[in-house]
Amino acid sequence: MFKKSFSILILLFLFQFNYLEALSIERKTNTMKNQTREDICKTNYENLFKTNWNPNTGSDPEMMNILQKYIFGEIFTIGNLDNKTREMITVTSLTVQQTLPQLKAHINALLNTGATPLEVREIIYQCAPFIGFPKTLNAIEVMNQVFTEKGINLPLEDTATTNETNRYNLGKNIQNPIYGDEIENALSSVPNKMGKDVSNLLTEVCFGDFYTRKGLDIKTRELLVLAILTTTGNTDTLNSHIKGNLKIGNSKETIAAVIIQCMPYTGFPNAIKALKVLQDDKTEELNQPFKKGEINPYNQFFTGTTHLNMLVEKDDIWNSSIGNVTFNKGSRTNWHKHSGGQILLVTAGEGRYQEKGKPIQILKQGDVVKIPINVVHWHGAAPDNDFAHISIETNIPNNQTTWLEPVKDNEYK
Numbered sequence: 001m002f003k004k005s006f007s008i009l010i011l012l013f014l015f016q017f018n019y020l021e022a023l024s025i026e027r028k029t030n031t032m033k034n035q036t037r038e039d040i041c042k043t044n045y046e047n048l049f050k051t052n053w054n055p056n057t058g059s060d061p062e063m064m065n066i067l068q069k070y071i072f073g074e075i076f077t078i079g080n081l082d083n084k085t086r087e088m089i090t091v092t093s094l095t096v097q098q099t100l101p102q103l104k105a106h107i108n109a110l111l112n113t114g115a116t117p118l119e120v121r122e123i124i125y126q127c128a129p130f131i132g133f134p135k136t137l138n139a140i141e142v143m144n145q146v147f148t149e150k151g152i153n154l155p156l157e158d159t160a161t162t163n164e165t166n167r168y169n170l171g172k173n174i175q176n177p178i179y180g181d182e183i184e185n186a187l188s189s190v191p192n193k194m195g196k197d198v199s200n201l202l203t204e205v206c207f208g209d210f211y212t213r214k215g216l217d218i219k220t221r222e223l224l225v226l227a228i229l230t231t232t233g234n235t236d237t238l239n240s241h242i243k244g245n246l247k248i249g250n251s252k253e254t255i256a257a258v259i260i261q262c263m264p265y266t267g268f269p270n271a272i273k274a275l276k277v278l279q280d281d282k283t284e285e286l287n288q289p290f291k292k293g294e295i296n297p298y299n300q301f302f303t304g305t306t307h308l309n310m311l312v313e314k315d316d317i318w319n320s321s322i323g324n325v326t327f328n329k330g331s332r333t334n335w336h337k338h339s340g341g342q343i344l345l346v347t348a349g350e351g352r353y354q355e356k357g358k359p360i361q362i363l364k365q366g367d368v369v370k371i372p373i374n375v376v377h378w379h380g381a382a383p384d385n386d387f388a389h390i391s392i393e394t395n396i397p398n399n400q401t402t403w404l405e406p407v408k409d410n411e412y413k
Helices: 005-033 038-050 063-072 084-097 100-112 117-124 133-150 168-181 184-185 191-212 218-232 237-246 251-266 268-280
Strands: 306-312 321-328 336-338 342-355 363-364 368-371 376-383 389-394 400-401
Touching: 038 063, 038 084, 038 100, 084 100, 084 117, 084 133, 084 218, 100 133, 100 191, 117 133, 133 218, 168 191, 168 237, 184 191, 191 218, 218 237, 218 251, 218 268, 237 251, 237 268, 321 342, 336 368, 336 376, 363 368, 376 389
Parallel strands: none
Antiparallel strands: 306 321, 321 389, 336 400, 342 363, 342 368, 342 376, 342 389
């Protein structure tokens, strides 16, 4: 393990990157401050519904004035969500509540944000495991009315990715890194092993039949589940899904914004109750310079849950492969080796590194690890700390990774 001067340059670059990003957000906020609530409402309303904003019409203009300024002039300014995401959450909440006339208007608004018909369909499908099929079918009927009015051909394309033989395993591959055996353990005392039957159905239906579908990624699906649970007021399940969202890379700020976006549709009590659950969650987010990315597609070669954000993809121009890897506490790679070697730049948390036959090394922010060609090794998080590093493949394009056996618990310290 070596500390090199160029690691300081890397950190200076990361500081400058974060500073510029923060400056951009500050400028956006200042621009918003120069607008009145009515200005913001008018802009958002007209962008969403493609009609002139005039709340002083109809039989109850006073209610519309309060409602529209509150939602589009105030709620839409809170948090880091774009309007498409906000409308996804709104459509979800309205589906849960079965407020079908408003649902129709907001499906139109969601399409006006650039959402595809497939995305809209997946948002409503995603509700089924949580609110049941009858309510979901009601929402689908409204959705299809909108599609028909817009000349969208039905049925839409089939986006299922599972079949009768693999739906359990593919569902488990999504469920396990986020929630483990939480439900199976919780239902272990149900008579005649029927709890196990229910646990299997959850894996097969919720995660196998729905989460695996094309159209929405896992991070978006989990945000929508937060909206479902906030709307229903189910704080026990919400607590679990807050932890799940944090594991897959949704921040507490984003989670809070999702809950607040539901507030005009659920009322203050349910939203405040959900915010208290979030507030009471003690999960600490790793303060790292790059986003943690998605669940690592190579997690079969790891113990525990990791995330991968590819910063530079290997190609013919740059001939470089650089990724940000984030490890939940206790997670680590299998033993492995690289035919071209590897360099690790530690950016956050506390980690571990070991070469075969040598002592384990403790890794801290700013450390640089130069891994020689074909040296068998592993690296990962400390037992009680999350960890992140930049992984740089060297001597490519011929650098190949050979994955070996997992690191045993008695080897890992």
